Amino acid sequence: MLSVKNVTKKYGKLVANNNLNFDIEDGKIGILMGPNGAGKSTIIKSIVGLLRYEGEIKINGFDNKSIEAKQILGYVPEFPAMYDLLTVGEHIEFISRLYNTFDKEYTDSLLERFDLMTKKDDLAKSLSKGMQQKLSIVCALAHKPKFVLFDEPIVGLDPHAIKEIKSLFSELKNQGATLLISTHMIDSVEDYWDEVNILVKGEIAASRTKKELDEKNENLEDLFFSVTEGKNNE
Amino acid sequence: MNRPLLYLSITSIKNGFLQFIKKPAKLIYAIIFIALFGLILFSADKGVNDQTIFRSVKELNAIVFALFTLIFILMSYNGFKQGGTFFSMSDVNLLFTSSLKSSTILNYGLIKQIRIALLTGIFLIFQYAWLHDLYNINIADIFIICLFYGLTVYFGNLSALLIYSKTSSNQNLKSKVKVVYFSLIGIFLISLLTFVIKQNNQPLFSLVEFVNSFGKYFPISGWISQIVIDIMQKESEFLLFIVLTVAYFLFAIIIFKRGDTNYYEDVLETTEASSNAISSQREGKIQETTKKNIKVGKIGIGKGEGPSVFYYKHLIENRRISAVGLDIMNIFLIAASLIFTFFMRKNEGMIIGSFFFTCYMEAFAVSRGRLNKELSKPFIYLAPWPSFKKLIFCLKESFQVYFKITLFITIITVWLLQLNSMVTAVAFFLGIYSFIFLLIGVNLIMGRIFGTASKTSWLLFYILATLILCIPGAGLSVLFILKNWLIVDENTTIMIMCALGNFITSAITFYFNRGVLEKAEYNN
Numbered sequence: 001m002l003s004v005k006n007v008t009k010k011y012g013k014l015v016a017n018n019n020l021n022f023d024i025e026d027g028k029i030g031i032l033m034g035p036n037g038a039g040k041s042t043i044i045k046s047i048v049g050l051l052r053y054e055g056e057i058k059i060n061g062f063d064n065k066s067i068e069a070k071q072i073l074g075y076v077p078e079f080p081a082m083y084d085l086l087t088v089g090e091h092i093e094f095i096s097r098l099y100n101t102f103d104k105e106y107t108d109s110l111l112e113r114f115d116l117m118t119k120k121d122d123l124a125k126s127l128s129k130g131m132q133q134k135l136s137i138v139c140a141l142a143h144k145p146k147f148v149l150f151d152e153p154i155v156g157l158d159p160h161a162i163k164e165i166k167s168l169f170s171e172l173k174n175q176g177a178t179l180l181i182s183t184h185m186i187d188s189v190e191d192y193w194d195e196v197n198i199l200v201k202g203e204i205a206a207s208r209t210k211k212e213l214d215e216k217n218e219n220l221e222d223l224f225f226s227v228t229e230g231k232n233n234e
Numbered sequence: 235m236n237r238p239l240l241y242l243s244i245t246s247i248k249n250g251f252l253q254f255i256k257k258p259a260k261l262i263y264a265i266i267f268i269a270l271f272g273l274i275l276f277s278a279d280k281g282v283n284d285q286t287i288f289r290s291v292k293e294l295n296a297i298v299f300a301l302f303t304l305i306f307i308l309m310s311y312n313g314f315k316q317g318g319t320f321f322s323m324s325d326v327n328l329l330f331t332s333s334l335k336s337s338t339i340l341n342y343g344l345i346k347q348i349r350i351a352l353l354t355g356i357f358l359i360f361q362y363a364w365l366h367d368l369y370n371i372n373i374a375d376i377f378i379i380c381l382f383y384g385l386t387v388y389f390g391n392l393s394a395l396l397i398y399s400k401t402s403s404n405q406n407l408k409s410k411v412k413v414v415y416f417s418l419i420g421i422f423l424i425s426l427l428t429f430v431i432k433q434n435n436q437p438l439f440s441l442v443e444f445v446n447s448f449g450k451y452f453p454i455s456g457w458i459s460q461i462v463i464d465i466m467q468k469e470s471e472f473l474l475f476i477v478l479t480v481a482y483f484l485f486a487i488i489i490f491k492r493g494d495t496n497y498y499e500d501v502l503e504t505t506e507a508s509s510n511a512i513s514s515q516r517e518g519k520i521q522e523t524t525k526k527n528i529k530v531g532k533i534g535i536g537k538g539e540g541p542s543v544f545y546y547k548h549l550i551e552n553r554r555i556s557a558v559g560l561d562i563m564n565i566f567l568i569a570a571s572l573i574f575t576f577f578m579r580k581n582e583g584m585i586i587g588s589f590f591f592t593c594y595m596e597a598f599a600v601s602r603g604r605l606n607k608e609l610s611k612p613f614i615y616l617a618p619w620p621s622f623k624k625l626i627f628c629l630k631e632s633f634q635v636y637f638k639i640t641l642f643i644t645i646i647t648v649w650l651l652q653l654n655s656m657v658t659a660v661a662f663f664l665g666i667y668s669f670i671f672l673l674i675g676v677n678l679i680m681g682r683i684f685g686t687a688s689k690t691s692w693l694l695f696y697i698l699a700t701l702i703l704c705i706p707g708a709g710l711s712v713l714f715i716l717k718n719w720l721i722v723d724e725n726t727t728i729m730i731m732c733a734l735g736n737f738i739t740s741a742i743t744f745y746f747n748r749g750v751l752e753k754a755e756y757n758n
Contacts (some may be wrong), residue, residue, distance in 0.1 A: 050615055050756035065752050070618035085551040093535050097543040098617050121533055123554075130706040168653065 001026045001178040002047065007055035009042050015168055017053070018041040018202045020121055024180060024196075029192050032182040033220075035228050041078055043152045043199070047180070048075045059147055074145030078152045078182075080136035082124035088135055089120040092142055099143035110138045113164045130156045135212070138163065141172075147152040148172060150181040151185035152189045162188065186221050196220065198227045236336070237305055255304045263694050271359060275373070278363040282370070291467065293577065294369040296442045299449040299459040300381060302386045306455035307419065309390025314412060320347040320391065323509040330498050337491060339367040343501075344487070346390060352654025355383030364591075368578070375466045388627040389454050389482070396486050399500040434664050438576075450475065454482060516726040528554050541619040547629035564639060567592075567599040571643050572650070580651050586725040588647050589662055591668045596636075597700065600673040603632050609681050612756055621751040629674060634668040665729035665740050666705075666738035675743030676700050679734045685755030703743065707735025 002024040009017040016039045024030035030038045046053045049065040059069040082091060092107045111117045114134040124132060133156045140148060154162055169192045173178060181189055196213075198206040206227045213223065254261045320343030321329075329339050364378045397415075399409035426444050433440035450460035456476040464472030491495070531553060538546040551560045560568075571592040580582050608614045608628050617624055644663040653659055676699045684692055710731035716718070721727045 017336060036703065045756065048616065049611070049752070050612060052753065052755055067618045067620065070616055073616065073618075075613055075616055083547070083551065083611070085531055085554045087530065090534065090535055090547075090550070094543055094547055094613075097535065097538050098540065098613070100539055121530065123530060124526060125528070 001028075001060055001168070002013045002030070002042070002180065003056075003057040003058040005049065006055060007043065007046060007053050009039075009046055009051060009053040015155040015202050019044065020055070020199075020204055022197050022204060022207060023176055024177055024195060027173060027176050028194040029169060029179045029181065029189070030198040031189050031193045031220075032180065032199060033184070033186070033196060034205075034222055038199040039202040040199055042202075043183050044149050044180070045076075048073065048149055056201070058224055072146040074138045074140040074143070076137050076148070076153050078155070080129070080132040080133050082127075082135055082139075084125035085123065087121050087123055088116050088127070091124065091135060091139055095139050095142040101143040106144070107142050110141055113159055113168075114138055118137070122154060130158060130161070133157060141168075145177065147178045148180075150179065153181065154184055154185050155185060156166075157166075160221055174211055193220070194221070200228060209218060235748065238332075239338065241328075243346065245344070266694055266697070270677065271362075274360060274363045274409050276346055277364040286367075286370075289368045289577075290442070291369055292442050292446045294365070294371065295449070295459070296445040297577075298462055299368055299445050299452075299564065302383065302462075303449075303452060303455040305383070306386050306390045306393075306458075309387060310393035310397065310454075311415075312413075312504065313394035314401070314408065316398070316507065318509060319395070320344055320719060321501055323431050323505055326498070326502065326505050332397040340491070340497065344392075346595040347391065351388035352381060352384035352389070355380035356385045356588050358383055364574075364578075364587075368581075371466065373435040378462055378465055378583055386455055386458050389458065389479070392483070393454065394504075395497075395500060396490055399490060399497055402500065414574040417455065419659060422448075450473040454479070457482075531556065538681050541617060541624045543706070544614070544624065544627045545630045546606065548628075552603075552635070560635070560639075561599070561602065563599040563602045563634070567595045567641060569726045570595050572646050576648050583725055584651055585653065585658060585662060586648070586728060588651070589725075589729055591667055592643060592666050596666070596669055597673055599637075600632075600670060601676065601678075603674075605632060605677055606681075609754065609756075615751055615754075615756055622748040625678075625748065632674065633669070637667065640667045640670070655722055655726065657722045658729075661721075661726045661729035661733065664733035665736075668740070672703050672707075672736040672743075673700065673741035675740045675747070676703060678743060678747040680753045682747055682750045685757050703739045704732075704736075705731035706739050710735045 004020055004022050007017055007020045022030075032043065034040050038096065040224055042051065044229060045051045047057055047064055049061075049070070057064040060072060062068040083094075086094065088111070092111070094109065096102050098106060108117065111120065113139065116131070116134055116138060119127065119131065124135060127135065132208065133153075137150075153165055165177065166188065169179060169181070169189070173192065181193075183189055193210055195209050196207070197204050206223060250636045253263065309394045320340075324344065325339070329342075330336075358380045359376050362371075362373070365376065366373050397411060400412050425448065426441065429444045430437050430440040433443075449456050461475045461479070464470070464475070535543060535546050535550060538544075552561075553699060555561055556565070558565065563682040571588065575584065575588040576592045578587055581587065605628055614624055626675045640663055641668065642661060647653075647662065677698065679695055679699050680692065683695070714727050714731050715724055719727070723731055
């Protein structure tokens with residue numbers, strides 16, 4: 001589903017991503033981990049097509065900036081950017097019209113899950129940051145994307161929403177969607193992930209599948225600290 | 235001042251200065267700023283000679299009073315809503331939680347805010363050229379206006395803080411203060427209206443007369459504007475108004491300190507709001523400038539499939555943004571252009587002055603338009619439609635809104651200037667409308683180069699790109715004037731040639747930036 005080949009992203013002299021290579025297979029959940037400033041958000045934005053970069057990124061065999069790729073793509077940004085003057089319901093209508101996908105029952109169920117149904121007629125401007133994050137998640141999923149990128153999706157959410165998003169990860173996976181999640185919160189993904197890439201200083205410092213880790217009797221947290229704290233030079 | 239606060243103040247000023255050395259873009263920006271001011275000084279002197287008959291200085295007094303009073307009312311009224319602030323979020327998080335006395339921190343905030351407020355009037359120095367041409371003011375005068383404008387902002391903020399701290403927890407008192415507040419404004423307005431009606435003719439003349447005679451009695455902003463007027467006209471009466479203003483300052487501080495010293499809550503909401511606005515600006519986001527309570531009205535977008543939904547969404551946003559469906563910057567564009575034309579209407583060949591002034595004001599309005607707001611959110615980049623199609627539907631509302639605005643400005647300008655030539659009126663309309671296209675083209679270029687990141691050099695490049703794109707229109711105008719190929723007259727020829735040049739340049743810019751949504755970077 002996702003293929004990242006030789007991707008380098010520079011901001012002037014700063015190399016945010018240096019020659020990254022990784023794939024995520026169909027129906028799998030990929031995790032991007034790394035300390036602050038490792039370049040996780042940069043590669044996420046490059047995959048989504050929001051940044052210019054050197055290299056090649058393919059989604060389902062299509063160039064990531066092609067219309068075909070965008071049709072199956074959903075993106076939850078780190079910081080929600082909603083329209084102040086639209087209501088919650090109008091955001092959903094906007095996405096449905098933009099992608100020509102109308103499934104009221106499905107979008108209502110998303111609103112219900114994230115406690116937004118009662119706020120359907122409220123302006124986004126009036127929502128708290130956490131509620132805006134929930135709306136951002138609902139907007140990203142409203143057109144039933146096959147490939148969804150989450151950039152720090154847990155940050156700012158209340159326990160109920162965290163529970164919902166965790167179960168959403170497995171539901172989406174069971175429905176055949178591919179997910180790429182960038183997160184600091186190891187325990188939020190420990191039960192669901194299939195492949196992990198740990199970024200340090202813009203480079204992939206370690207890549208594992210869950211099977212590989214299980215075979216070595218390691219866990220994600222140990223791997224993360226061994227890589228980021230320099231105990232493992234892989 | 236307390237030692238840590240003194241250290242904080244000095245270090246902030248020192249680091250601010252060092253930024254100029256570390257970031258050459260800031261230094262270049264400052265040099266360009268000074269160069270632009272130099273250009274204004276140069277062009278201002280060109281427009282005045284021994285035969286120039288200046289307009290009555292009373293009009294200038296009225297303008298100063300109106301500007302100061304408007305900003306003072308707008309700022310002090312915040313006291314009934316979210317209060318005022320002299321602090322930043324770092325002050326809130328680090329100083330408010332420290333062991334320093336709240337009164338010491340307040341003193342620090344009051345001093346710090348003076349420095350910030352005084353800079354808010356800097357934009358007024360660019361009004362020097364036309365003020366010099368019309369009212370014969372000198373450079374010192376414009377700096378005095380800037381300085382005291384900043385002081386008015388400061389007092390507006392102080393009044394908001396005072397009102398909020400005393401009334402926020404007492405609804406009854408708030409209602410009483412509101413009555414007094416609006417009574418003062420009401421009495422002044424009724425007196426003004428009565429005076430104007432009694433004079434029977436020349437309403438503008440009466441209005442100016444009234445403000446010159448009674449404006450100084452309007453609290454705070456009236457006093458401050460009178461100080462400016464008296465200093466400019468070398469009258470000694472300003473000492474009285476300085477005493478009054480200082481007395482108000484002391485009164486406000488004493489009242490503020492006498493009450494509950496825990497004022498932290500009073501400044502928190504405004505500090506958070508201004509901090510959000512600053513971070514949004516840094517991230518290149520453009521916030522909607524709306525009133526606090528928005529009337530939602532009919533819910534639902536209702537129309538549009540695919541990229542056309544951007545257009546229908548914009549219509550809904552416009553409906554909610556204000557009662558007249560226009561962003562505050564567009565309202566300001568209309569008001570400023572027409573006020574300028576009104577005051578300049580008796581000058582010969584004024585149409586070209588109105589034309590250039592309106593174009594100048596358009597630059598501010600367009601940079602806050604729907605296109606840039608849309609570029610600061612991810613949706614337009616992610617939507618699975620061809621880039622150019624998305625762009626066109628994203629701009630459709632702007633084309634329509636600015637068509638109406640330009641038409642309105644044209645009609646009123648034609649009426650104010652009593653223009654007889656239909657060709658000149660059409661040229662005025664086309665020239666201004668074409669500049670909208672040109673500015674949108676500039677925004678596309680800026681989006682392509684800078685993405686959504688706000689950088690120090692952004693404004694500099696914005697001005698440079700605008701000037702470069704103006705060259706074809708300006709070149710055509712010069713060519714036609716030099717060759718004496720006139721259409722009606724020189725002014726009409728300039729406006730038509732500007733329109734022609736701008737439309738051609740915009741078409742080329744649009745063509746080369748049709749894929750901007752694939753090339754631009756979303757950095758938020």
